[in-house]
Amino acid sequence: MGKFKQVFNWLEYVFLMGSKFGLFAMMLLVSGDAIGRYFFGKPIVGTYEIVEMYLMVVTIFLSMSYVMKIGGHIRLDVVFDKLPKTLQKRLNFFYYFLTAIWMSFIGYYGFQTTHEAWVENLTESGVVSFPMWLSYIWVPIGAFLLCIRLLIMCVNTLGPKSELKGE
Amino acid sequence: GDSSTSSEAENKDTIKLKVADSFPTTNLLSSEGIVYFMDQVEKHTDGKVEFEYYPAEQMGKAGDFLDLIQTGTIDIGYTSYATDKLPLSEVPTLPGAYSTSQEGTQIFWKLMEDMLIEEEYKPNDIQPLWAVPIPQYQIATKNKKVENLEDVQGLKMRATGTMEYALDELGASPTFMAAPEAYTALERGTVDGVVFPFTSFKPYQIQEIVNYSTGNVRLGSFNVIYSIDSKVYQNLPNDVKGSIDKASQETMDHLSKVLDEKSKKLREEFSKQMKITDLSEEELKKWDEGLEPVWDRWAKDLEKRGIPAQKAVEKYNQFKDEVNK
Amino acid sequence: MSIIIPLLLLALLLIFGMPVAFAIGISGSVGLILAGGWEGFTGILLTAPYASVKSFLLSAIPMFILMASFMTVSGVMKDLISAAYKWLGKLPGGLGIASVFAGAVLGAVSGSSQASAATMASSVAPEMKKYKHKTPFILGVVSISGTLAVMIPPSIVLILYGILTETSVGALLISGIIPGLLTALGYIVVIFIWVKINPDIAPKISMNPTTKEKIKSLSSVWPMLIIITAVLGGIYSGIITATEAGAVGALITFLVILFMGRFTLAKINQALNDAIKASTMILTIIIGAHIFGYYLTMTQITQKLVMFAEGLEVSKYVILLIIMIVYLILGLFMDQMAILILTLPLTFPIIMSLGFNPIWFGIIVAKTAEIGLVTPPLGMNVYVASGASGLKTSEGFRGVKWFVLMDLLVLSILVLFPILSTWLPSQIK
Ligand code: NA
Ligand code: NA
Numbered sequence: 001m002g003k004f005k006q007v008f009n010w011l012e013y014v015f016l017m018g019s020k021f022g023l024f025a026m027m028l029l030v031s032g033d034a035i036g037r038y039f040f041g042k043p044i045v046g047t048y049e050i051v052e053m054y055l056m057v058v059t060i061f062l063s064m065s066y067v068m069k070i071g072g073h074i075r076l077d078v079v080f081d082k083l084p085k086t087l088q089k090r091l092n093f094f095y096y097f098l099t100a101i102w103m104s105f106i107g108y109y110g111f112q113t114t115h116e117a118w119v120e121n122l123t124e125s126g127v128v129s130f131p132m133w134l135s136y137i138w139v140p141i142g143a144f145l146l147c148i149r150l151l152i153m154c155v156n157t158l159g160p161k162s163e164l165k166g167e
Numbered sequence: 168g169d170s171s172t173s174s175e176a177e178n179k180d181t182i183k184l185k186v187a188d189s190f191p192t193t194n195l196l197s198s199e200g201i202v203y204f205m206d207q208v209e210k211h212t213d214g215k216v217e218f219e220y221y222p223a224e225q226m227g228k229a230g231d232f233l234d235l236i237q238t239g240t241i242d243i244g245y246t247s248y249a250t251d252k253l254p255l256s257e258v259p260t261l262p263g264a265y266s267t268s269q270e271g272t273q274i275f276w277k278l279m280e281d282m283l284i285e286e287e288y289k290p291n292d293i294q295p296l297w298a299v300p301i302p303q304y305q306i307a308t309k310n311k312k313v314e315n316l317e318d319v320q321g322l323k324m325r326a327t328g329t330m331e332y333a334l335d336e337l338g339a340s341p342t343f344m345a346a347p348e349a350y351t352a353l354e355r356g357t358v359d360g361v362v363f364p365f366t367s368f369k370p371y372q373i374q375e376i377v378n379y380s381t382g383n384v385r386l387g388s389f390n391v392i393y394s395i396d397s398k399v400y401q402n403l404p405n406d407v408k409g410s411i412d413k414a415s416q417e418t419m420d421h422l423s424k425v426l427d428e429k430s431k432k433l434r435e436e437f438s439k440q441m442k443i444t445d446l447s448e449e450e451l452k453k454w455d456e457g458l459e460p461v462w463d464r465w466a467k468d469l470e471k472r473g474i475p476a477q478k479a480v481e482k483y484n485q486f487k488d489e490v491n492k
Numbered sequence: 493m494s495i496i497i498p499l500l501l502l503a504l505l506l507i508f509g510m511p512v513a514f515a516i517g518i519s520g521s522v523g524l525i526l527a528g529g530w531e532g533f534t535g536i537l538l539t540a541p542y543a544s545v546k547s548f549l550l551s552a553i554p555m556f557i558l559m560a561s562f563m564t565v566s567g568v569m570k571d572l573i574s575a576a577y578k579w580l581g582k583l584p585g586g587l588g589i590a591s592v593f594a595g596a597v598l599g600a601v602s603g604s605s606q607a608s609a610a611t612m613a614s615s616v617a618p619e620m621k622k623y624k625h626k627t628p629f630i631l632g633v634v635s636i637s638g639t640l641a642v643m644i645p646p647s648i649v650l651i652l653y654g655i656l657t658e659t660s661v662g663a664l665l666i667s668g669i670i671p672g673l674l675t676a677l678g679y680i681v682v683i684f685i686w687v688k689i690n691p692d693i694a695p696k697i698s699m700n701p702t703t704k705e706k707i708k709s710l711s712s713v714w715p716m717l718i719i720i721t722a723v724l725g726g727i728y729s730g731i732i733t734a735t736e737a738g739a740v741g742a743l744i745t746f747l748v749i750l751f752m753g754r755f756t757l758a759k760i761n762q763a764l765n766d767a768i769k770a771s772t773m774i775l776t777i778i779i780g781a782h783i784f785g786y787y788l789t790m791t792q793i794t795q796k797l798v799m800f801a802e803g804l805e806v807s808k809y810v811i812l813l814i815i816m817i818v819y820l821i822l823g824l825f826m827d828q829m830a831i832l833i834l835t836l837p838l839t840f841p842i843i844m845s846l847g848f849n850p851i852w853f854g855i856i857v858a859k860t861a862e863i864g865l866v867t868p869p870l871g872m873n874v875y876v877a878s879g880a881s882g883l884k885t886s887e888g889f890r891g892v893k894w895f896v897l898m899d900l901l902v903l904s905i906l907v908l909f910p911i912l913s914t915w916l917p918s919q920i921k
């Protein structure tokens with residue numbers, strides 16, 4: 001389990017870097033497009049599609065698991081904080097497990113969509129053609145990462161020194 | 168969709184079909200298109216078929232409806248934006264493919280029956296119900312009057328779909344932005360103009376903000392298509408199928424006619440608010456020639472993926488000659 | 493059953509502390525299965541998570557948040573607040589009032605209320621905390637100031653209203669100015685009274701800064717001035733669209749801070765981390781809210797509610813009142829955009845047939861949308877503000893309640909005096 005967690009942490013970190021890259025690239029690309037359009041009459045072709053299809057999807061989906069880990073997915077705390085610790089643990093186990101199942105559906109359907117786009121070579125065409133699989137693939141990756149993170153957190157709630165939010 | 172509530176259980180013959188698209192019901196393409204279609208079907212079947220209509224992206228975004236049909240979430244959906252899986256249905260949107268919506272509708276439906284149903288609808292487990300290519304897009308500008316090809320050079324234009332190729336060929340800068348942003352972008356000069364058909368000006372209030380528009384260029388257009396789940400269609404009783412087919416044909420005739428007439432009327436109305444310029448025949452010819460490469464670019468991109476786009480173009484032109492003979 | 497169970501489930505899961513995004517998404521999914529069968533569930537789960545995120549318009553949210561994170565991490569925001577405190581610290585709730593102004597300025601930059609709330613939460617909130625302001629006050633002010641983006645142009649809500657109803661977008665945007673300013677004024681009044689009654693929530697400045705100190709503090713304000721001028725100037729001169737403003741603002745902020753020598757790699761990394769945390773949290777909630785919205789669509793409950801209102805044989809003002817109450821109730825549970833898309837095709841024709849003014853109704857709808865953004869259980873701005881500032885949601889909802897009362901008062905004024913909404917556009921036409 002320890003070794004597995006180590007590898008998974010590393011994997012999650014790598015994808016988080018991807019997410020940060022997506023965010024920074026979005027800033028540069030959208031600005032570059034606006035500057036090019038206004039000052040040189042030459043927008044950057046494909047900005048709209050690259051932001052929509054790739055950077056947004058990469059930024060959000062690849063970091064879902066990390067945000068879960070650091071307790072970033074907000075919750076209503078008013079009742080929860082007043083509950084006894086053992087009940088809090090049980091509730092958390094239930095929430096994480098339920099969400100893991102739900103996420104596995106999203107991951108599974110996301111995988112199907114990606115696979116189909118890959119096999120059929122689907123593209124969003126325009127002056128530049130953009131492959132669709134490269135847009136869809138971040139959904140199953142992100143969903144399954146979060147799935148594993150949630151299962152790890154489930155196991156943590158069972159342990160003696162478990163923490164409540166995140167790791 | 169086979170959900171039926173208790174009140175309908177008494178009337179067991181009732182067939183319920185779920186329909187979804189992305190147009191607000193105030194849009195002409197909805198009220199004279201799918202709404203008209205549903206009314207006709209209900210009329211022809213004496214209320215045997217009932218529709219549950221989810222307009223205005225209530226069930227998904229513009230690109231989602233093919234997936235929603237395929238998964239059985241809905242039965243009938245707007246499939247115009249599934250161009251990744253139904254690319255050949257874009258043929259009539261290429262520049263100069265037709266002059267009026269009625270002409271375009273006739274030509275395209277022939278192509279649909281001859282080739283596209285087999286080629287791209289059956290493999291996706293759907294059946295096209297009806298399709299209406301809408302009136303040709305015009306260049307509407309705020310400050311610059313467009314009278315010839317030189318005027319288009321370097322214009323920053325908001326555009327979508329195959330129009331992007333057309334503007335690129337003509338030397339303009341096609342710019343992408345969400346349609347709701349077009350108004351503000353024009354107002355502040357982020358773009359010099361937009362490419363819209365007259366029938367789509369009002370939903371985005373384009374007539375309020377532009378001062379010039381072309382009246383007769385044929386930059387290309389958009390194809391409104393609705394499809395039904397093949398399995399759902401096959402399982403319908405024969406008389407219902409017949410009614411649906413009949414209503415489909417009626418919708419194509421009705422909507423294309425309404426669009427052509429409305430386009431003329433709107434043009435008149437808008438001419439009070441802006442200067443609308445018709446290009447001379449000579450100038451139009453130059454544009455058509457300038458836009459010729461768009462067809463090749465479009466076809467080549469698809470051929471690379473093994474899609475018989477060249478053949479679709481040839482057939483389209485053949486049917487065009489037939490319709491116009 | 494298919495209506496009660498998912499709503500009940502949502503309420504329970506939220507109250508008992510399940511992460512909001514998943515509570516909404518999962519109860520929506522249960523609803524989809526009940527209302528649309530297994531096919532309904534698979535179809536929406538296949539399309540909605542991807543399609544909700546794949547949006548150029550929504551890219552404004554992470555971009556504005558990134559801009560705010562750069563300001564916070566580099567300390568530029570700290571300098572600004574410190575200067576504001578020196579100038580306004582004697583005023584009851586001085587920093588709160590400054591925040592309302594900041595919210596109005598951000599509202600003029602951005603069309604998105606969530607982007608605006610998140611920007612303030614990750615920049616202004618931590619600083620107010622340092623000056624010993626109480627959490628409900630901070631979160632209340634930040635969440636509510638974010639809603640100003642709905643009314644002050646540009647406004648995504650009003651543009652969407654214009655498109656759905658084919659009402660003049662230009663006139664709508666202009667008509668939002670007076671109600672927007674009136675709302676801001678209302679918030680300032682609330683802050684003033686609240687601090688008068690309970691001075692502890694927003695302590696006054698203890699020292700007495702000299703005029704010289706005050707003037708000196710302004711020297712640290714210039715980076716902020718450059719950034720705001722550049723972004724506002726960029727938008728209003730048409731160089732950039734409101735959606736692009738976030739990205740350009742973030743880049744300008746990045747460059748200004750780099751130029752000031754205030755960045756280290758670690759700080760840039762920290763800013764990216766903070767921005768991702770807030771953005772992903774918000775977008776995940778948006779995914780859940782979309783799924784829940786599709787479920788509500790399938791039950792056709794909104795149609796039923798509106799039909800009910802339409803069928804009543806009462807005065808037109810009673811019907812208007814019922815429609816507004818329906819909007820306020822839907823606002824408790826749903827995403828504001830989803831509400832407009834679901835209901836306007838139904839309510840707008842009714843309102844027109846009753847002879848009401850379309851621009852004015854747009855403002856009324858936008859105002860109810862503003863209120864929905866801060867009311868529990870689904871109060872997007874409060875989640876955004878709490879999440880981005882790392883403070884507690886419960887204190888957030890506690891903090892906005894006085895502002896919501898003021899909002900209801902402003903809403904009543906707007907309903908009773910349509911001229912507040914219709915006068916300005918009529919002057920410009
Ligand atoms: Na705004
Ligand atoms: Na709410």
